Amino acid sequence: MSSQNVKRHPIRGALYGVLLGLGLALAAVGQGIVALGTYPPFLILLFGIAAGVAWSMFGPAKSPKGAEPPKPIEILDTNTAE
Amino acid sequence: MANPWSKRLMAGMCVGALLFGPLFVASAGAQTDGDDDGVPDEDLTDNPTATGSGGNLPSPLPLETTADVIAILYQLMPDLDADGFPDFPRNADGTPDFAGLNSFIGEPGDRDLRTGPDDQIDQEFLEAEDLNNIQITMADGTEVFVATTESAQHALQQVQAAGGDLGQVAGSGSALSGPCYGITFSYDSNGDPLDMAFDFSDATPPFTSTPGGDYEQAFTSGNPFRVDVDGAVIYTGIAGGVPPGSGPMEHDWFIEMNFLGFDGTNVDAGGDPNTAGENRNAGSVSLKEDLPAAAKINGLMAINGQMMAPIPADFFCVGSGFVEFEGGIDPTLPGAALVLLSTVGLLFNARPALTWGGAE
Numbered sequence: 522m523s524s525q526n527v528k529r530h531p532i533r534g535a536l537y538g539v540l541l542g543l544g545l546a547l548a549a550v551g552q553g554i555v556a557l558g559t560y561p562p563f564l565i566l567l568f569g570i571a572a573g574v575a576w577s578m579f580g581p582a583k584s585p586k587g588a589e590p591p592k593p594i595e596i597l598d599t600n601t602a603e
Numbered sequence: 604m605a606n607p608w609s610k611r612l613m614a615g616m617c618v619g620a621l622l623f624g625p626l627f628v629a630s631a632g633a634q635t636d637g638d639d640d641g642v643p644d645e646d647l648t649d650n651p652t653a654t655g656s657g658g659n660l661p662s663p664l665p666l667e668t669t670a671d672v673i674a675i676l677y678q679l680m681p682d683l684d685a686d687g688f689p690d691f692p693r694n695a696d697g698t699p700d701f702a703g704l705n706s707f708i709g710e711p712g713d714r715d716l717r718t719g720p721d722d723q724i725d726q727e728f729l730e731a732e733d734l735n736n737i738q739i740t741m742a743d744g745t746e747v748f749v750a751t752t753e754s755a756q757h758a759l760q761q762v763q764a765a766g767g768d769l770g771q772v773a774g775s776g777s778a779l780s781g782p783c784y785g786i787t788f789s790y791d792s793n794g795d796p797l798d799m800a801f802d803f804s805d806a807t808p809p810f811t812s813t814p815g816g817d818y819e820q821a822f823t824s825g826n827p828f829r830v831d832v833d834g835a836v837i838y839t840g841i842a843g844g845v846p847p848g849s850g851p852m853e854h855d856w857f858i859e860m861n862f863l864g865f866d867g868t869n870v871d872a873g874g875d876p877n878t879a880g881e882n883r884n885a886g887s888v889s890l891k892e893d894l895p896a897a898a899k900i901n902g903l904m905a906i907n908g909q910m911m912a913p914i915p916a917d918f919f920c921v922g923s924g925f926v927e928f929e930g931g932i933d934p935t936l937p938g939a940a941l942v943l944l945s946t947v948g949l950l951f952n953a954r955p956a957l958t959w960g961g962a963e
Contacts (some may be wrong), residue, residue, distance in 0.1 A: 530954075537948040537953050544940070548942065558906060582956060
């Protein structure tokens with residue numbers, strides 16, 4: 522039976538985290554929740570990056586694509602049998 | 604062959620750069636040297652957030668002096684509808700005259716009130732408007748503007764109509780310290796009144812009035828000074844404690860914001876030799892004309908500013924507060940779009956994935 526490995530994407534997570542943090546910060550500024558020129562937008566950006574990396578590292582793993590590969594076929598060496 | 608998600612990611616980042624690049628560029632104004640002394644204005648202090656004490660200059664202003672200063676503004680922009688806000692200049696068809704604001708109040712491109720014997724305010728206009736009651740008096744050989752008693756009383760009434768009280772000196776927690784006093788009015792894109800704030804004491808932060816007639820601290824995060832990105836702001840101010848002719852010379856000033864919480868991105872800066880020693884000034888800022896289109900974004904912004912001069916000694920003002928921009932692009936929608944894009948990306952492209960390994 523084949524084993525399953527977990528492949529993680531921390532760089533992708535960080536990049537999407539940047540977008541997430543920027544988006545949250547912009548929305549918060551637009552709603553007047555935080556002000557430009559203060560630390561909170563920067564902290565929100567850091568939070569987004571951290572969330573993205575954490576998700577990419579510890580999020581629930583997707584199932585593997587495709588069916589389980591077949592077991593290797595054992596080929597008898599008939600020469601040695603003779 | 605490139606991963607299609609990588610292409611989408613790159614496309615998303617390009618969109619992000621297009622959206623926010625102009626904001627970064629617009630807010631990262633170049634350093635200026637208003638007095639051509641070779642030193643960038645914002646470098647005149649090591650600590651932009653230091654609190655100022657006003658040096659050895661006395662405060663607060665006498666009521667009469669304050670009224671004199673405000674009278675200058677009302678003389679130039681009378682309040683004919685008595686709502687407490689100077690009436691915005693308008694074209695013949697009733698539309699707001701933003702371009703005329705510069706010639707109406709301040710020199711074109713300089714925004715200083717026209718003063719001095721060879722550069723008087725528009726006497727013809729004042730006479731036509733029956734407002735020719737600003738006196739030019741000599742003080743230590745320097746010609747200055749001083750409003751008449753009648754016009755000063757009129758100004759006081761106007762300020763009180765706007766909810767201000769020049770006698771208010773109590774309170775603490777100043778967000779504007781030092782001998783810089785003044786009053787400012789904000790107008791929207793239609794030239795209609797939007798907000799006002801004033802500060803005439805070292806001991807108090809800037810105040811504004813509430814609809815109920817009470818006073819409320821202005822420029823706070825909960826009660827920011829509202830400006831329209833397509834509107835204008837007018838102001839008048841005075842250097843407290845110094846007589847006309849002894850105003851701050853070789854002064855530098857700047858307004859900056861701490862971008863992403865870090866020091867010092869200039870929003871605006873300047874300076875003036877002020878060899879005449881003027882101790883008062885009035886001017887306007889037309890955001891409609893001066894603010895780059897890419898920077899016309901709604902939102903709350905924390906700013907701080909300083910003004911300093913070597914003459915008189917220890918002349919130093921510092922202030923900080925919050926300004927809310929209105930009438931521009933609301934960043935909420937692009938922000939929400941980014942959140943959606945990043946969420947989809949995180950769910951489908953950055954999530955850990957199981958792969959089939961070798962046989963056991």
